[in-house]
Amino acid sequence: MGERIRGGGKVGQRVSGLAVALGMVLFLGGFVWGAVVYRPYTVPTPSMTPTIDVGDRVLAHRVDGGDVRRGDVVVFNDKSWVSNAPVVKRVVAVGGDTVACCTHGKLTVNGKQIDEPYLAAGTPAEIMNFPKVTVPKGRLFLLGDERQGSLDSTAHLTDAARGTVDESAVTARVDAVVWPMKGMLARPTGFEPLGALSEPGPLRSVVTVIVAGAVLVLAGGAYGPIAKRASRRSRPAARTEPAGVR
Template structure:
């Protein structure tokens, strides 16, 4: 006959402690965290610096076509202490030209003599002919009379005539002579020659165009032109930090996406191994 002690159930077995994750899995988790942190720093840091360094500006007219089309949005890099050089595409405002913010290319700086034109229709600066590769094919500054529009319409009367006249402009110190790349449809220094040789003040320049960012199909950086490098004095500025910032943001995005995909991929691999 068994005793009650013999029949009493023994103490319940303690649940087994969960097996520690393999060391390789823990190491992989740490590496994932580091990679995600690096990706976020590149993405967020690049975006913040771009927002701080650049300002968007809308271009409503075709005066800078084909370099910048009507309706494009460009990013503008403030000049800071950098000097404006010949060939720079600048954003400026001059009360003598109206209240609008304008975008033109610098052709002459203070002290320059800008003349239209040599027998080939090229602008000369201080007697040196300038070949401008950014102009529309076959379009030079000297053209036969015709109709063109700064905003898609017709330029009428004296403004239209001034676009096709020859000129000899002496640029005063501290000022700039600017033209649009669309020489048949840009209201620029040529139509203000009676006001300080059509020049604008350097202080009126808010920045240099760094890139076209919208519409997306027009996206491109504003490459530095070498058209004026044969001339002594300030030439077009070097590109700003926009491209390194863009590459940083792209790299950060790629790292975040790739690391995010590794977790479900690893789960699928482990599931497949258990099924074997």
């Protein structure tokens, strides 16, 4: 019986070791995966309030500018806007679209009024009223969610590109605000009738892999102390004989 207990203990130790090893692979692999596909940014201005407040830390999925869709919040670099600094804005129109503001207080894209629930409550889109713009192929028209003070495409309408930005300037698409922990950005369904929205990046999968790895490491590491305690409880008490009995 004692041999079986010892054998079972060895098997348990092996399983525990495998759990810890696999957990470390998943835990570290998840962080490496995240570092490869995501970039962290700190947003320095309130131009994307209330979606992203000044000082918020975001994770942005590295994407090609050609994969950007209406409603995406993107990170881009355009030296005609800000030299050598990334900018975060929302794409409201892509190449071939006609965008204008406003009709009944709403932004219009290709003649359709767009519901924008990400704007601050009671904020009419018309506070950034601008004339109709047709976006050239391969370019994007971008606005801040804080329409009154955002230096976005409307601030560059007199430029040769009419405020549009080349798709190649986009480096990433924001998936989530991680500090403070606001979570994944809501899907901009107001743009859905105009075409397919972007699918979010693999952030949830990355987090799942990291959490699963941590659980395996903790469970495997806890096996030894738990097994020892269980072994002590299962040992029969030592017999004692009355004095003088042989």
